[in-house]
Amino acid sequence: GQNIDQPTEMTATEGAIVQINCTYQTSGFNGLFWYQQHAGEAPTFLSYNVLDGLEEKGRFSSFLSRSKGYSYLLLKELQMKDSASYLCAVRDSNYQLIWGAGTKLIIKP
Amino acid sequence: TAGITQAPTSQILAAGRSMTLRCTQDMRHNAMYWYRQDLGLGLRLIHYSNTAGTTGKGEVPDGYSVSRANTDDFPLTLASAVPSQTSVYFCASSDDAGSTDTQYFGPGTRLTVL
Numbered sequence: 001g002q003n004i005d006q007p008t009e010m011t012a013t014e015g016a017i018v019q020i021n022c023t024y025q026t027s028g029f030n031g032l033f034w035y036q037q038h039a040g041e042a043p044t045f046l047s048y049n050v051l052d053g054l055e056e057k058g059r060f061s062s063f064l065s066r067s068k069g070y071s072y073l074l075l076k077e078l079q080m081k082d083s084a085s086y087l088c089a090v091r092d093s094n095y096q097l098i099w100g101a102g103t104k105l106i107i108k109p
Numbered sequence: 110t111a112g113i114t115q116a117p118t119s120q121i122l123a124a125g126r127s128m129t130l131r132c133t134q135d136m137r138h139n140a141m142y143w144y145r146q147d148l149g150l151g152l153r154l155i156h157y158s159n160t161a162g163t164t165g166k167g168e169v170p171d172g173y174s175v176s177r178a179n180t181d182d183f184p185l186t187l188a189s190a191v192p193s194q195t196s197v198y199f200c201a202s203s204d205d206a207g208s209t210d211t212q213y214f215g216p217g218t219r220l221t222v223l
Contacts, residue, residue, distance in 0.1 A: 004151060031209065033211070033212075041216070041217075042199060042214035042215060042216050042217055043152070043199070043214050044214070045211050045212075045213065048209045048211065050209075087151070087152070089151075089152075091210075095210075096154060096157070096167070097152075097154070097212065098151070099151030099152040099153070100151050101149055101150055101151045102151065
């Protein structure tokens with residue numbers, strides 16, 4: 001079966017750095033996405049990785065290792081508004097997105 | 110621009126009744142999707158449409174039907190609602206012209222079936 005694993009919940013301090021991990025086992029791989037979802041709102045696109053390595057976009061970076069079936073989202077200089085759920089999704093061989101259950105990130109002052 | 114709109118925002122529905130969730134996008138995206146999101150689970154694909162006039166089944170299609178008469182609209186119908194269909198429903202669209210084919214989501218419809 002297809003599976004995306006991420007931690008259920010993480011806590012971090014304002015101004016710090018946090019890394020959210022995602023491991024996947026899917027039938028095929030055609031890219032990995034990270035989305036942010038605030039409570040009661042829609043998911044919004046953060047990043048996309050299809051090749052191994054690090055993609056940096058402002059305070060957010062995303063890393064991919066296809067051989068290990070592993071990705072992480074790195075958030076720097078955490079702000080209270082970063083409190084949200086972070087969803088990892090992999091596009092499989094059928095070009096459909098398989099979604100993890102999300103990681104709820106709690107930021108403390 | 111409005112992007113993707115969904116209606117209604119929320120609804121309480123008696124079991125056995127039918128209902129159509131509406132979804133409209135103004136981005137001229139070819140592909141559209143319906144997902145449900147339940148606590149502790151990832152988004153699950155119900156139905157999708159790669160282009161107007163075509164539809165396909167996702168991971169959890171039973172009890173739901175869709176149509177895609179034009180590019181902008183992608184309604185989701187529950188013919189006879191059951192309590193297990195209580196969920197938050199998200200519509201999404203993507204422009205497959207780009208290499209990333211990123212999906213963009215509507216605000217969601219919160220449905221409670223009693």
